[in-house]
């Protein structure tokens with residue numbers, strides 16, 4: 701957008717309309733991946749399911765070749781159990797009782813939709829179920845704060861207070877972010893904060909809100925592959941994400957069908 705709020709891109713209605721379509725395609729790709737989750741399926745196969753949807757629309761994932769220790773090698777991140785984020789799709793077969801987070805982006809007409817979900821493979825433990833539900837509730841609570849006049853700290857405080865109330869933890873090291881022409885734009889959107897503090901939220905901001913929740917600790921470490929982030933105590937983790945526009949009427953989730 702032409703208008704800038706600090707270094708934050710403010711999107712026009714026309715730009716948000718394009719992001720809505722990017723988000724819709726992204727949701728279709730994620731739904732296809734979710735439908736393919738089953739014991740015996742590999743995370744590489746889930747990546748192929750997403751790429752097939754992208755091919756249908758002539759679009760692509762901004763994750764592929766994303767710069768890092770080496771270019772990210774896939775269109776999705778697939779993170780299993782203690783893997784919090786940035787898992788690399790592989791020949792690993794999902795098994796009954798696992799939980800898997802699929803994070804996916806879509807670039808459509810130069811704009812990005814970014815979203816993630818965590819789902820169980822077959823029957824999962826009550827703890828795993830509760831973790832996923834709390835993570836979804838944290839995302840909902842964060843999105844509810846996305847009204848003009850609130851501040852960035854209101855979003856993070858909503859996430860962390862809900863998660864801590866349920867006895868789980870949020871990482872302070874990995875955050876949500878602005879999203880638009882780039883996958884990662886300003887500002888950073890932490891999953892913690894002080895109510896009423898931080899950058900003023902205003903109409904036209906588009907943010908990727910992504911609670912990352914851990915059962916046993918907020919601390920993480922990286923696997924030797926230099927991408928995958930796991931809980932330091934190897935406890936279960938979950939991740940939910942939507943790209944959301946702040947409108948005059950409140951939040952609009954863009955990454956839905």
Ligand code: MG
Pocket residue numbers: 803804805814815816941
């Ligand atoms: Mg994402």
Ligand code: MG
Pocket residue numbers: 814815876877908910941
């Ligand atoms: Mg994101």
